[in-house]
Amino acid sequence: MIGCLCIHGFTGSPEEVAPLVEYLQKRTDWVIKTPTLPGHGEQLQLRGITYDQWFQAAEEELQALMEKCKTIYVIGFSMGGVIAVYLAEKYKIDKLVLLSAAFYYINPRQFIKDIHEMVRDGWRRLRENPLFIRYKNKIFATPLTAILEFRKLVNKVRPLLPHVDVPVLIVQGEKDGIVPLKSAYYLYEKIGSAKKKLLFLPASYHHVCHGPDRYVLFTEIEKFLLENGNY
Template sequence: MIQDSSYLLPGNHNGVLLIHGLTGTPNEMRILAKGLNAVGFTVYSMQLAGHCGNEEDLCQTTWQDWYQTVQDSADFLAQKVDNLFVAGLSMGSLLALKLAADRPTQIKGVGVLAATFKYDGWSIPYWVKKLYFLLVLFKKLGLFQKKSFIEKPPYGLKDERIRATVSESMLSGDSASAGLAGNPLPALAEMQLLAKQVKKQLPQVICPCLIMHSGHDDIADIKTNARLVEKNVSGPTTFITLDDSYHLITIDRQRKEVINECISFFEQIASSSSSSSTTKIP
């Protein structure tokens, strides 16, 4: 049975929905969640469908299932706050962008953290980059559906101490804490379908976007992922390049910078929203 690892940190009337990445867990958002909550935000870090279990659990779900849990979580948090923000890590940022595109009047701002439309970072093997586009076809044909792409060091982490802790939990099979060690090919195919859909919808994102990405991302190259978002969304963007982190920027060396930038970004929007709502028309 999959354990629900979602958690709610009560705060003020400004809420932030946090979305983890593919094969990840709400734990990878916990430091950010605590940082946001410490300054008053109500934070809900959700768990995507099929996650925090085994590979079979994940492969029984589709990207539509993942997105449905995002929508349900947004509805849950919206009942508790006046202003709703969303931030996602890796694939989670794609789901966050889709939510903003689908709910332009509800979502006030998006944190796009290490956006991942495709695995093309410097640590990804050449054959994976070249064959990635075939995964959807493989799934349709039922080929290689029991195979997984096993992650290799540095596991998205530049900080060696944190890397050792995360890899130990991940390789021990503690998926509820650190996620899965492998990326099942069927799940990667679903992520590719999600990426295709989100690319089409980027122009529909009209709210402000905070885009943060490492210039040394080992999983997703900044030029083909983060810059894609910056170029295609319709809302105003703030682009920040990190220089001392790899992919998992919410827990890596510059995690405090990620927290501070998110706080500043969301607070500024919340402040302007509050001002406009209290302004009286003469």
């Protein structure tokens, strides 16, 4: 039996990876788990939460999956991608998919473009603009202590990259205003995997599972997870 663990991002929820999960559920009989990390979900309660609690929650879900399944895939989005690398270094998994993995964060040039786009959209409609909602949640609804814990998490995982040898697919939206392109290049260069592939999505922003390239993304992920040997 195949098990697949999908981990959402910082200040996010399983909704961030829901379209991908739905696609895989329709096309496979895999056991797919999408946990909500401590302090996350529809109502953020991040104050007092530490990064090791995020590690622990993901580890517990992975351990439970490993008890049921022989083959294990881990998919991580944004901060979830960083946590996925941590798991791949510590546990024996079969394949790794990293979506907008946040080893670097905030792309200033794209952020400015996004702000200009919001302004062009008109201030009266600003509250309905998905870009504004995304940045509002990221910036205004997150305590500074949680941001510091996120940075600690990234700093903890970066040195582990050379020790990860599992096949990996690294995905990055080219219009991502949260995680810059250099994060994907950094990952590709530093990760120790002999089998690794970079996939750039030209029309996608940060939330690649909801972006205009999502069906290309889903097809590529399915192909990567199902195929054997080199790619």
